Amino acid sequence: MLPKFVGQPGQACADSDTRLFFLESTERAAKAICNTAPCRWRAECLQFVLQMTADRDRYGVWGGTTPEERRLLRRERATRRFARDAAQVARGAAQCVELWNQGWLIGDIAHHLGISYAEVYEAIDQAGVTYAMVTERNEQAQRNTDQAPTAQPQ
Numbered sequence: 236m237l238p239k240f241v242g243q244p245g246q247a248c249a250d251s252d253t254r255l256f257f258l259e260s261t262e263r264a265a266k267a268i269c270n271t272a273p274c275r276w277r278a279e280c281l282q283f284v285l286q287m288t289a290d291r292d293r294y295g296v297w298g299g300t301t302p303e304e305r306r307l308l309r310r311e312r313a314t315r316r317f318a319r320d321a322a323q324v325a326r327g328a329a330q331c332v333e334l335w336n337q338g339w340l341i342g343d344i345a346h347h348l349g350i351s352y353a354e355v356y357e358a359i360d361q362a363g364v365t366y367a368m369v370t371e372r373n374e375q376a377q378r379n380t381d382q383a384p385t386a387q388p389q
C-alpha cells in the first residue's frame with residue numbers, strides 16, 4: 236500500500252527520480268530534497284516508515300532520514316519508552332508502600348491500583364515488609380470483622 240502523501244501537492248520528491256532515494260551514493264541529494272525543499276509531507280513520511288518493523292525498513296531516504304538514522308531514532312525511542320515504563324513501575328511501587336504504611340491490606344491495594352497481589356507484595360517486600368507482617372495484618376482485619384457488632388432487629 237502506498238503512503239497517503241504519494242502524488243499529493245507539496246510532496247517535494249514528486250518530480251524526482253525515485254532511484255535517487257534508494258542508492259547510498261545519492262542519499263545526500265535525496266535528503267536535500269526532503270529537507271531543503273522543504274517537503275510538506277516530511278513528518279507523515281517519517282512516521283510512515285517508522286511504523287514498519289526495523290527489519291523491513293532497510294532501504295531508502297524517507298522523511299529526510301537514512302536507514303541508519305532511523306535505526307538510531309528507533310533505538311532512542313525505545314530507550315525513552317523503557318525509561319518511562321520503569322518510572323511508571325517505580326511510581327506504582329511507591330504508591331503500594333504508601334498505602335501499606337497507611338494500614339491498607341494487600342488485597343485492597345491491589346484492587347485500588349488495578350494490579351495483582353503479587354505485584355503489591357513484590358513492591359512492599361522491597362520496602363522491608365515481611366510475610367509475617369502481611370499475615371498479622373490480615374489476621375487483625377479478620378478479628379476486627381469478627382468482633383464488629385451486627386445490627387440487631389428492633
Ligand code: SF4
Nearest residue numbers: 248269274277280298
Ligand atoms: S519527506 Fe522526502 S521522501 Fe518523503 S515525501 Fe517528502 S520529499 Fe518525498
